[in-house]
Amino acid sequence: MREDYSRIDVRPVTGALGAEIRDIDLAEALDNETFSEVYDAFLDHLVLFFRDQKLTPDQHKDFARRFGDLHVHPLTEGLPGHPEIVEVIKEPDEHHNWGDGWHTDLPFLDKPPMSSVLYAREVPAFSGDTHFANTYLAYDMLSDVMKERLDGLKCVFKWGVANYSRFEGMTAIEDAGEFVATHPIVRTHPVTERKALYLHRKNSNAIEGMSERESAAILEFLYDHAQNPDFACRFHWQANSIAMWDNRCTQHRVSADYYYAERGFEPSRRRLQRVTMEGDRPF
16 A cells, blocks of 8 residues: 555545545646546545536546546436436436445446446435445455355346436436346456455346346345445535446445425435546456
8 A cells, every 4th residue: 555645635434445635626637646546546545525516518528537447327318418428317206316225337238347437416414324335345355255156156147227227317318228248256356466346236137157046146145244334434515516436346326315395405416427438347
């Protein structure tokens, strides 16, 4: 882990993962030394948070593009004129988010995304926080016996467009069809070479070579284990804040704590914009 930073201020948020990055303006083109520090912090802390950023769509994409080629979502329409930007919207009358449950992004693709940069345009004064969990730690904290049992096992991930049609503010690509991919339950990070659990409760179908019932006993244990709050951090959104995460070694979820009517609060809209970077085939 890098200990010295001269261009940016790196402030860890928990012992598990996450760091807030200060003294940086992402609207400006980053010189190579500054970007190198941001990239090292990204690998070390897995999730980076930036406050008070004011980006145009092109500046948002330019920052993300420093990490890799940009990805176009196969199931959801992008922002007009910017197909690489997906708007993540919860309207005031909705009580759930796109991403309420713990998940890794798009594991049903042959090459799931490497990372995403999520930028807040409109957010409630409270509620709708995003939680992130370290799946390196989730793997490391397993027993040696369980690690040996998982070695070589692969999971079948499946998803379809119907699951993206439930939200008012999002436009699903109706003829996208279904996607199926098979990936290791324990994947190796292509840069750090560390092992991490690779899970998605809703997308997982079964462990390859096992029945769904046989798979369930193993997968349900791993889901519950990886959701240990001690492996996680929580980010409270403000307008113009950014979170970016390493999709290869984290999970995330959004709090659906919108009990506005029950508590007498005025409902609020939540609108964020996401740019995602292309990834590699898990191994």
